[in-house]
Amino acid sequence: MPDTARLLPLAVAVPLLGSVLLAVAGHRLPRLGTDVLAAFCAAASLGCLVLLWVRTGDGRAVSWVGGWGPPGGAPARGAQSVGIVLVADRLGLGLALLAAALVLAVVAYAWRYFEEPVGGHAGVFPALLLLFHAGMCGFALTGDLFDAFVFFELMGACAYALTGYRIEDPRPLHGALTFGIVNSLAAYASLLGIGLLYARTGQLGLAQLGQALDTRPPDLLVVCAFVLVLAGPLVKAAAAPFHFWLPDAHAVAPSPVCMLLSGVMVELGVYGVARIYWVVFAGPGGIPHPAFRSVLLVLGTLTALLGAVMCWQQRHLKRLLAFSTVGHVGLFLVGVALLDPAALAGTAVYVASHAGAKAALFGLCGLLLDRYGSVDEHGLHGRARELVLPGLLFAVGGFALAGLPPFGTGLGKALGEEAAGRQLPFLLPALYVLVSAVTGGAVLRAALRVFAGAGPAPVDRPGEPETSGEGEEPEVRGPGRRLPVPLVAVPAVLLLCSLLVGCVPAVGARLAEAARLFTDRAGYLAAAYQAPPAPAAPVPPAGWTAAGVLLGLLSAALATGLALLAVHPLHRGLGAALNRRLVLPLRRLHSGLLGDYVTWLVVGLAGLLVAFAAQR
């Protein structure tokens, strides 16, 4: 058995090797061969990560790759290190595990999803998936800021290629280009920030940077570097006003890819923000806690509200789910912004469970695309009545998004609400309830219309900017074929996992320990130097409370009410003025134009810079 430090690079290397194998030998293998090879590599990486999770326990595993450790093995503090360090604690490992599990689910889901690839292109899709997986694992496990940038771009480049995988249709290419240019520009901003930090400290490791910054009071250079470094993760996390690329990319990417993008990649952006702040900038030489808290709270609240409002407006089902991801990411950002282990534990539970529910919903959209060649709520009205089980699963997914107990989303929401209520009573818990109710309600509304044919057929609103889901290229030909089993089975299993996150108390308890460890900055700095760990703070609670259950039931009831109201003929004309005054301008902002999105990116960064510099 290899020791723990050796396992750590293996978790990244196995999918990397697998992707190279598939890219080189994929076209010589039969289709079954490429699928089995991809599944084997994903499973091997998953096994590696599970072993690491068990071995790491409530602590950290550190690995200097290739033995290029700091000079002397037990280095003096502040000595410069040029090696590549991987530092795993259970929150990072948990995200890597989530990515590995979702990749495995996607490989199973895509078993017969695409047409038989021709010529030298066989094996390209699973190879890209594994490369994407390697990038995500690396980003979650790295302890070095520059490597974080490299892994960030690795997962980015794979995600752009996967988004534009179906080149027959103009919209995937458009979405992939917007996604690629906006994300890469933000990544280069991050690299500028890394350069500034290196100029100041001569370090690149997260722990080393944190220690070096703490030796002198912060100045404007540190604030600039902080905002620039955060640009990449914030754009990846789709915080408003950096979120514009997300609905465009998620609406058009192949459904199996959406499962990964929405399920784990976007959340890795939130993780990046939290990790970089806690390790590098949370000390006396960085950004003061109140400044970070207030700015990120505003950012998270804006993102959550905008996601919820825009989610309700959509008729393109995948775009609807994409905006619901924006709404939930807003809540995750609020959870991170509170700088409280309890809120972080809630966010971790929320992320794990949200990934299952959201991936299942995207999977079911893929099924609709497979059967009807459309994901348009209006066009599909009542057409999917024959799909009873998928319809039920879609509705269950809607309830999961709304945070119905005992789903893990409900538990995460309850924990987040409780911690947020201590900071800002009523307002923040109300935000949690509202956003989950509206996003869940939008999904339930779509389920009622598409799978049950409820209410009158919705009328088109000409003149409004909107994306219809009609005229999509089906991702497979031959609508007469039988429904492939994985298209229903994989979403069902994912929903079950989402349920189990809330039902098995051990999951919450482990994630609460992980959150406690994550917020223990001194311990992280010590671990990177192989010093004994500092004594730890108490583990936050991570169980159900009566208030949490009631709030979960409340948002589920609200979601049901909203969905029923939306399909009821009475509501026509209700709120039309509100719609014209407030919502329509908001929808016009989502113009689909690259230039607008780049401008918003710059405006957002300038705003953040002013906000942080003013509170220095």
Next chain:
Amino acid sequence: MSVFPYLMAGWILLVGIYGLATSRNLIQAVGCLSVAQSATYVLLLAVGYRRGATAPVFSDLPVGAPVVDPVVQALALTDVVVGATVTAVLLALVIQLRKRHGTVDPERLTGLRG
């Protein structure tokens, strides 16, 4: 160390972003992205520069000779590789767009709105 290279890096970044925001041709937009990225090369090399020092190739240097910081050079090289990959992927997408749909003007891609 003069402040001029740092101002230059900022200027290159702004020029690239301006090009991206106003571009009517996607090939030009990908080029502008590369221009914006060049700002990172200039900044990294400026960070590691030492006056009177030589390249950090130690085989033919006397011991103790001043060299520029080799770490930033490694970073810049990695950065070039990353940039080349991303540019290649994006240009491939643009080529497909031109082939299948006969346009490289972002303003004519109006399928995704609201």
